[in-house]
Amino acid sequence: MAGISRRHLLGGMAAGLAAGYGLPAAANAPARSLVPPARGGGPAVRALGPAAVPAEDLIEAAKLGGEVGYVVADARTGLVLEARQGNRPMPPASTLKVITSLYALEHLGAGYRFPTRLIATGPVAGGKVQGDLILAGGGDPTLSTDDLGDMAAALKSRGITGVTGRFRVWGGALPHLEAIDESQPEWLGYNPAVSGLNLNFNRVNFVWKRAGKGYEVGMDARAERFAPPVYSARVSLAERDLPVFSYRRGKVEEWTVATKALGKGGSRWLPVRRPELYAGDVFQTLARAQGIPLPAPEVAAAVPAGAVLVERASAELPVILRDMMKFSTNMTAEAVGMAASARRGVASHVGSAREMAAWLGKRTGAKARFADHSGLAGASRISPEEMVRALVALGPRSGIRALMKEFAFRDEAGRKLKQSPVTVEAKTGTLNFVSTLVGYVRAPEGTDLAFAIFTGDVARRDSIPDSQKENAPGVGAWVKRSKRLQQQLIERWAAVYGA
Structure with missing residues (x-):
């Protein structure tokens, strides 16, 4: 379903007055130099010109x-x-x-950069990590599927072919937040979870298209170069008018969508509430494509000591x-x-x-x-x-x-x-x-x-x-x-x- 159109990954709610030309920063000024306005927003400190519209x-x-x-x-x-x-x-x-x-x-x-690391808890022998492999987040809010794909390729370039232990994910670099604002509707893509391991702004891409008399639906973690399917979240159709979306948090994040709300086809970003497992799910697929089979991801309570095999730094x-x-x-x-x-x-x-x-x-x-x-x-x-x-x-x-x-x-x-x-x-x-x-x-x-x-x-x-x-x-x-x-x-x- 790679050809289905989608909203831009970085799309936001911002809109505004208009664009300018970029200027150097103003000179330094005292921290408390503002003249307080009169209570109730009284007269201006400086008189207005006669031509100004009030x-x-x-x-x-x-x-x-x-x-x-x-x-x-x-x-x-x-x-x-x-x-x-x-x-x-x-x-x-x-x-x-x-x-x-x-x-x-x-x-x-x-100059600060957010790190994301692949850590081995044991030595590498015969191409295999003798212990666990940890995908450890450093709080990077910009980590994408493409970045994880590059990390999987870098792991392969080191001669890694598998692990003898577990594949774990860690997001404890930042406190976990289920939703930015819990008063907002749960289906809004701009109100996802936040943790120390984030992916695609913690949004999963819900896609649908006509298939016979019904629809073919799915979820992927689409970026510019990679669009792996997602298994940590799934969606099904419901014959109802409202609500358009419903959500249930479990081992797998479950979404249902009202069939009557769908047109011929399209896509929409939905929020992720378990970002560490989402990132681990996607990395497991990308690593498998590199010939590195990994077990299902498990959440680590703390980042263990070990050798850093791959590190990806964010932009400054x-x-x-x-x-x-x-x-x-x-x-x-x-x-x-x-x-x-x-x-x-x-x-x-x-x-x-x-x-x-x-x-x-x-x-x-x-x-x-x-x-x-x-x-x-x-x-x-x-x-x-x-x-x-x-x-x-x-x-x-x-x-x-x-x-x-x-x-x-x-x-x-x-x-x-x-x-x-x-x-x-x-x-x-x-x-x-x-x-x-x-x-x-x-x-x-x-x-x-x-x-x-x-x-x-x-x-x-x-x-x-x-x-x-x-x-x-x-x-x-x-x-x-x-x-x-x-x-x-x-x-x-x-x-x-x-x-």
Whole structure:
């Protein structure tokens, strides 16, 4: 079924204002230089020009409901130029990944690489490992089936033909997380498990196509070069209307899908809840293709001592973070955030999110509350003022601006403009009835601005039933209006403060 179309492996929920051109990081600025806005988002620190469209008019025209808060400041000095509800804590959505990136860069370092190893617990004799073979994860959030295929080939190149003991998998480098946000529907591919051994962003590819009067279905671990079948998860059809998907966790992850929901054919990524066994399952198939038969994988409680036969290192951390920002991959954010907290002695997901908030408070004075590292959980809160303070105080030294997505402005019809006098590097965030944007602006005269725009109708978001959370009615139009407002505010700031 290799010819069936699929969604891109790195596809995410991010969408945004538009792309720019990449600028050097701003100069260092004091950590506490921001001028606090007046309570309730009072008057701007600097008077508006007469030609500027009042921000309140733009906000009223957007008809978003809920709350709209923003802060824009001089990126070099931190001087607040304008604020509205700037000190109001709001859900950051995926813009929380900016804080997670700052946190990871400070604690892991820009040169950090996540290792994945094949370890032998005994010597090699006659081509066979005299003992167990361990696939040991180091927390790499980007490990793919192709990477495991290369590791299997490297094992063969060392003359390995088998093992006398067990084949075990270890994911204890990071705390295991069953799902990033347990309040989300269980079938959402952007809400998988996280552990120290991850594969394909802990998603399995469900494929289906017409076969006579029914369907042929299956699951694979598709990447660019390899697409092995998966045995640690399986899917069957159910004659029902709803729910479209059901899940049962057991020795094998069991999915059922409503036949009436399928068309002629297609594919969809579903989340994996037992990532270590998933990775072991896939590696066993790839090793067998190299002439190395292995027993069924077993989970190791601890990584045993032994000789490293093969080691694969991830890309350096900034490359991982740049892709995370571009595609807004939640699993990457959780893995790098927990890896950073592990350096601080924290060994749980909840504890890691709290530790990241405490670290931000010590570095910038923020009183943020984080429920995760990706922004998927709607319970996280940070104010626009606190976000801008982080951009000004911590951004330049970390080089975070160069990791943000480059955007281009759009015209009234939604078409990308080929040229714009204003350049923007930013990170978007989108949840149901929450749309956020934070980053940097360079205005025509060279003025550098740092900004955060948070829009959210939390009450409307909370009222959505589970069956509608994936495609909630009205969300698309609401997000479109929010993003239009975000662009209008940036254009306004460039005109007023760019001189």
